[in-house]
Amino acid sequence: TRGLLAAARTLGLPVAFTRVVYAEDGSDAGVFTLKAPPLKQLTEASFSSQIVDQLKPRDGEYIVRKTQPSAFFGTNLTAWYVARGVDTVVVTGCTTSGCVRASVIDSMSYNFRTVVASDCVGDRALGPHEANLFDMEQKYADLMTSSEIIAVLQERVLAKTPSTHR
Template structure:
């Protein structure tokens, strides 16, 4: 165990929490622009998209509420904000822009919520929390990108709003691995349960069966 990990453990961080049903799935910003290394992608985002495909199939088969998020700015840039000032290219993500569309392999189906946002968190200024509450979600599985940005922001807000976030290490990606790893560590210590999708789905099945 690293010296940093020992400090967190000694101070009582990283405690496991129960994963109670009902479960829901949030897929953050897996859009064409973040799948393309020439635009906003790179790192391990492509592999995270691939790993999310069977996860999404499982969620649909299990009847879980599924929500997706996209970054979508107004065509005239009227909603230009601090986020787009820090990353001006975000303003190219508009409603009918190919880069802002969810990747075809994870395309939403009828009954799944699509949240449009102009800030990192999928919760801030959207109806996501109300929708998840309406569907009775207790534990929220989280996939998407980027781990150090919109995923982390969404996880912090999910926890703050009373959902138990479960971050799937193989289903989240970042354009750089250093921030990805650091953010997974940080979320595990403070805000969420963090594990790979295979382990997560096994625990979810155990929780549902009562074993």
């Protein structure tokens, strides 16, 4: 994930992160936390809700605070992407069978070409991880390794760059 993030930054591409964040009083927890009660502990200040230091966002990068599995549902992420002319979304993170899948489906539903970085997603168990990758590739997204994505991004950005700036 760090290599993919570094490449996106070097190429000047918009970068968005997600955090699951609930109100301290749990007033926005909803049905999602009935299936997974420990999620209610993910508040603004909780350690488990923070983005790891190795992927720390920089100024200008968007941090989505979400209360549902999808990064898109109930957030401004779609508007943020549209305002920046984004047509393709690369999805990384955890869990493949939950938040990744929900975000992939919503990304495609908002008509973004969606790519899952297969080596930058994970789940609690291999079976659900592999089954969901298979299913997402069949219906909703392209599946590529981070190295493959970086190569395509570099090629596309260079193709858009005037020759005097190369």
